[in-house]
Structures are given as structure tokens and as C-alpha cells.
Amino acid sequence: MEIVPNSNNSSTDRTNKNLTRRDFVKKAGASAVVFAIEPMLSGEEAETIKMNEATAEEIRKCKKIIENEQYGEILKNPCLVSALYYSKHAIEKMAPPHKNDPEQIIWSIYPLVTKKFRENYINTLEKITLDNNSEQKNLTTQSLPLDTITFDKNLKRNHLDAIDLFTEEGSPIYSMSGGIVVLAENGWKRGDAESTSSEHGGNTVIIFNPNDNSFYRYAHMQETGVSTEAVLISGEKIGKVGHTGLNASKPGHGGHLHLEINKYDKKDGEMMALDVFALKRKIEALEKTQ
Ligand SMILES: [Zn+2]
Helix, strand or coil: CCCCCCCCCCCCCCCCCCCCCCCCCCCCCCEEEEEECCCCCCCCCEEEEEEEEHHHHHHHHHHHHHHHHHHHHHHHHHHHHHHHCHHHHHHCCCCCCCCCCCHHHHHHHHHCHHHHHHHHHHHHHHHHHHHHHCCCCCCCCEECCCCCCCCCHHHCCCCCCEEEEECCCCEEEEEEEEEEEEECCCCCCCCCCCCCCCCCEEEEEEEEECCCCEEEEEEEEEEECCCCCEEEEEEEEEEEECCCCCCCCCCCCCCEEEEEEEECCCCCCCECCCCCCHHHHHHHHHHEEE
């Protein structure tokens, strides 16, 4: 296994490393190419799907990282980070026809991720967290993501595996857990599928907590205030509440934090999403400790 942690990135340097997909994809004009993706989801035959050259190139790049086991390269590729984050159930919901380029990329590279690759990725994250935690911060505590918590009255209306927490636009968002930032994107723009790796999530942060093997995903931010590979403790500010993302940016949606927690199941090597009620219970339990 190749591990190439970026050890010269101190936890205080969080200003210049916010990633956008634009950093990695050179626009290739409107030229559509036919690109054979294989293997697709288990048991299926190789499919031929139309996509633009930039998307095809991004898939090839991620495929190479997986095949060559370049674990040190993963965090530079937001779509690959996302493919390693989502549960199988969430990926199935991204099946064609794809609404945007990032979904097409994530859906295409997910089947290439083996259990071994995911396990080594988790091990690598644990190692980088340790290496980058030179201040020996205590990463075991947990806290609320917002100063004021307001649950949606009809919890299951929007999400099964996520929760929406409504609050004032611009309110600070805090990391619920200690851990390492694996994705931090700014610059989401409506109608620009390349602005971030999630056209729906908008400006998004994902933090991995090695203590509970969980990934915490915060979406629709006005702006994110951390950078990848930064090591945080719970309660540190990671951004502001906003309404970026395809649906959240529509009129009437209101400022809210979209929160997901996906746990890596060591036993079967899969990602398991906490359901909306488990998320609510977790937040209520944290409220009692405040
Ligand atoms: Zn949501």
C-alpha cells in the first residue's frame, strides 16, 4: 500500500486549499464523446454512455488512482472522495439518466472501488489525521453543529438518510466531531455543473472522524471556512449556513444546514448511512450535554 500523506500542511493553514472541481477538470468544449465504462454495477455488462470529454477524463483519472492504489492522491479529487463517501443505496439513486456531470462521474467510479481500496483509504485517513494533528487535539468529543436547532416538522418528507436543520442564513456551522477534512468546496454556481462535486449539495464540507469511523457531511453552505487535510476538534467553525445547491437555491427553501453521517462498517467494508431519525436522536442527545 502506498501512503503519501501531505505532512507540511499544518492544521492552522486552512485558507488556500478549498477545492472545486474546476481545479481538476479542464473544459473540453461541447464535444461529446462516447466512452465505455466498465465494469459498471456488479453483474451488469459494460455500458456505453455519452458524456463530454472533461467528464470522461475525470473518470479515467480517478480510475487510474484506484488501479494504482495512489491513496495520497484521493483527497485532491472531490468526486472520488464522494464515491468513497456514499452508501450503495445513495449511489443507486444516481443511476442514469444523469442530471449533471459530477453525478455521472461519482456513479461511474463507485463500482471500481474495491473493499480493499476503501479499507486502505480509511487507514490512510487515520494516518494523515495522526500526522497532521501536531497539536495533539482531542478528537473524541462531539457537539452541536448550530447554536440553535430547529427540526423540520415533517422529518421524513425530504430525506431518508439526511436531516435538514433550519436556521438564520449566515449562522456559523460547527464541526460536530473531531477529525480530518476530506472535502471542502466553495464557489458553487447555479447552472455550472463543474463548480463543485455536488450540484445538489452546493458548497459542502465532509469530515472524517477516526474515533467512530464516520464521515460527517454538511451541505448548502454560504461559504466553507476550512480546507482539506485540516484536523479539527468538535465545535470548530467550518462555514456559514446558506442556500447553495440546485434545490436549496430555489426561492422559498430558506437557509438550512443539510447534515448526513455515513459510517464505515469495518466488518463488511461498506458505507452505512444513519437514517433521519437516528440523526435526530444523535442531535437530541448532544443537546442534553450542552
Ligand atoms: Zn437537505
